[in-house]
Amino acid sequence: IPLDFSKQEGEKRTAFAFYCAVRERLPAWLLEDMRTMEVFCWDDGQPRAFLPSEALLYTLVHDHQDYARHLLSRYSVSALRAPRCSFCCRVGSGAQHLNVAVRYNRLVILDMILETLKDCSQDERQQYLDSCGGCTHVADAGKTAVQLAVELSQDNCLLLLLAQGARPAGLDAALQRLVSSDASERQQAQRCLDLLLLFLSNPSPPRCLQDEPQRWQSLLGNEVFTWLCGLAPPPLLFQALRCLVQSGLDPISSLPNFLQLHSWQ
Known part of the structure; x- marks a missing residue:
């Protein structure tokens, strides 16, 4: 690399070198040596090493599970701090790592992150799980990881988040996703809806059910429809399965078909 390259070009080359190494x-151990000694980025005109939280984002993009495990085991929750935004140079906010894990469907690393959050206090953990994306110009800004999982029909990511206590938001989006998905995605959309319903205690009646009651009663079944409209208690099957779903899909999958939600049969 020539010695007279500009700061911008130097930053791009060093950042890209680290990106490629993770890819x-x-x-x-080699990536950590690079991160701390060989590659750098600029902050307010000054070069600095990549933060563990920035490196963790790279591991999510490229599914480098060994490096993610190293970062989380060594730096714990400090590796989950929102990094500085590369567009506006402001310190980020929200649970950016959760959103990236959901968008790329990185189940293994998402599970590592959720396990790491157990090192936080209950309030800090809950706030992190339910926080929205960062800066307004970022694609997933204003969305929680749960809402993003619903929009993308990432049912397995959604289960991990809900089982760890994330707020079951996005019911309206789940209902719309169910009717807008094509045949290849409809099962995942139905699963996302079922998971939300299992973790919801007192859902507010969605507006779409009031606008087209006959259509939704046919799609959801009378028991679920009347419950969501606030006209009946939750179906007995939903109440029974709420205990089992806390430990994952496997206990439900092992039940006889007549005891399963129809999308999991």
Whole structure:
């Protein structure tokens, strides 16, 4: 690299070198040496090493599970701090790592992140799980990881989040996703809706059910429809399965078909 390259070009080259190294899934120890000694980015005109939280974002993009495990085990929750936004240079906010994990469907690393959050206090953990995306110009700004999982029909990510206590938001989006999905995605959309319903205690009646009651009663069944409209208690099957779903889909999958929600049969 020439010695007279501009700051912007130097930053791009060093950042890209680290990006490529993670993409090639080099060993965690080598990536840490690069992060702390060889590659750098600029903050207010000054070069600095990449933060663990920035490196963790790279591991999510490229599914480098070994490096993610190293970062989370060594730096714990500090690796989950929102990094500085590369567009506006402001310190980020929200649970950016959760949203990226959902968008790329990185189940293994998402599970590592959720386990790491157990090192936080209950209030801090809950706030992190339910926080929205960062700056307004970012694609997932204003959305929680749960809402994003519903919009993308990432049912397995949604289950991990809900089982760890994330707020079951996005019921309206789940209903709309159910009717707008094509045949190849409809099962995942139905699963997302079922999961939300299992974790919802007192859902507010969605507006779409009031606008087209006959259509939704046919799609959801009378028991679920009347419950969501506030006209009846939750179906007995939903109440019974709420205990089992806390530990994942496997206990439900092992039940006889008549005891399963129809989308999981």
